[in-house]
Amino acid sequence: MSVWNKQRREEEPFKPLNTPSLRPAPPVPPVETKKETTTLSSMSSMAAGRTEADLLRGGSATIGKAVKIVGQIFSREDLFVDGDVEGTIELIEHKLTIGPNGKVHAGVKAREVVALGAIQGNVEASDRIEIRKDAKLVGDIKTARIVIEDGAYFKGSIDIVKTEPKTAPAPPRHPPVPGSNAAPAPAPAAAPEVKR
């Protein structure tokens, strides 16, 4: 090991304890910063066979199954809840996953919600909500799309909120050149024609 390497290690960003790096970090030029993973629980189960919940956990921030939070949660990244939460959860532009051990007694607002555990409270998912087999949801749902697997328990109401399709910004229209007889170009169709 050289002095150069020691300096390099000091410059490295903080890494979670569960991903120990034995090799010295290669000299990487300073590039864009990576989004760090906030991990509140040990990820020991990852070492064993990866379950669906593990896959869903992905690179999300995690509230482990031994953790209980009472209060408000605001997140600007995806969140995986496998513990108990009471209060409110807001992830306006992100995905919330309630793990199989998760118990959420809260109002939830997120872009996407995937429930494998239990939710009691109203859920607003601007994009979609999935209620997986063995999940339990008691509350009113407001969403654009919903998936309910057989075996899931749901008690409450479902309000499908139709989101307006995002239209591409219209191309700037040039004013007709005085004196030209050319007809104006037809506007592009809203959706491409599908040939069968």
Add this chain to the structure above:
Amino acid sequence: MLRERLKSILRGPRSSAAASPPVSGMGQPRFAARSGDKELSRSRLSRGLEQFFGCFAGQTGLTMLDLGGANQQNVNFITSLGHKFYSEDFLRAFEEIFAGDRADQSNPGRIEHFLGQILEYPDETFDGVLAWDVLEYMEPALLTAAVDRLARILKPKGYLLAFFHSDDRVATVPCYIFRIEDIRTLQVCEYAKRAPSQLFNNRRMEKLFQNFESVKFFLTRERLREVIVRK
């Protein structure tokens, strides 16, 4: 030989004992079987369903309550019509609360507790209620109280669709999950057999729904009576 073969073809496939679903007792929770792979599903036409949704033709933004528990097809169908979907798993609550105790179904306190769990809605909340076959397994006292509560939470001119077996010679009847394929087709998934609490003939049904304005019956080939009642 040829005649025998022809006979067997005309008779159709025999249901083997292995294929028949198990007879479920009251203690066995319905929801456990519902997600199983042993469901026997088939599609069939339903005049009752067609008439039920025909009553709401051209309307959107109505409130529909499904007492059979939520399933993807019913959610899709009802929300695609522009209605708000409400779900209650009636039989699951029924089994959790009464757990096979028939005598308990006459206890006013228990009845009130059950209705408070499953049908606790303000009066005149729903335009339509899909009760499917869930009313068939309750003892008379509980059934009467449940129908009275349903009448309360239905809006005036609201409709309720319910199914009852009309065969008095059988000890058990199949229990189904009903999935709406389209306005006149149901996918019925048999998941268990269960003893009906009483025989539902025309007279008894008219008495049961006496607080409603009208009662209409459709008899299907499986001796399943489809009933539409209007408040």
